[in-house]
Structure formats: structure tokens, C-alpha cells
Amino acid sequence: MVCHKLVSFVLILVVLLIASAEAEYITADINDDGRVGLGDLEILAENWLDLQCTGLNCGDVDGNPGVNLEDFSILAMDWLKMTPPIISEFMASNGTTL
DSSP, X not given: OHHHHHHHHHHHHHHHHHHHHHXXXXXXXXXXXXXXXXXXXXXXXXXXXXXXXXXXXXXXXXXXXXXOHHHHHHHHHTTTOBOOOOOOHHHHHSSOOO
């Protein structure tokens, strides 16, 4: 009985950890610098109303063809959000920094 409770607890914990890790991804980080700011807005503006633009690298944040107001609204919702820094085992285990 105790073993089943422990297994259930571990499964719930794993699901919650996976869900929280996925929540850290910022949709509108177009230039992939870890934050949403002027660089992302510049890319979106350069491709504004371009129906041939598909993919994140040109400002198509919502996945629909072209860059339009939907993409801009996603960027506005994510404005100034930052991805938390990831500390690897290498950085945590020695005194040097990258």
C-alpha cells in the first residue's frame, strides 16, 4: 500500500516538473536571446504583413502564415519576459563562469 502511494506521488511530481519546465519557454523570443525586447520587435516589424514569412526567425510567432496583428499581440503579452538562466553541472561544480 505504501509503495503504491510512493509511486503515485513520484508520478505526480514528475508531471508537475515537466509542466513547469515547459512553462518557461517564451513564445515571442524571436531572436532567441532569452528575453523579449526591441530586437524581437525589430524582426517582427521588418516582416510586417509579409505573407511569405513562416517560422519564428522572421517574426511569425503564432504559426499561421504571415506576420500580422496576432503575432504582435503575442509579442506584446511576452514583452520584457526573460528565460531564467540555466545553471549546468559544469558551472555549478567549479569556480569559473562562462
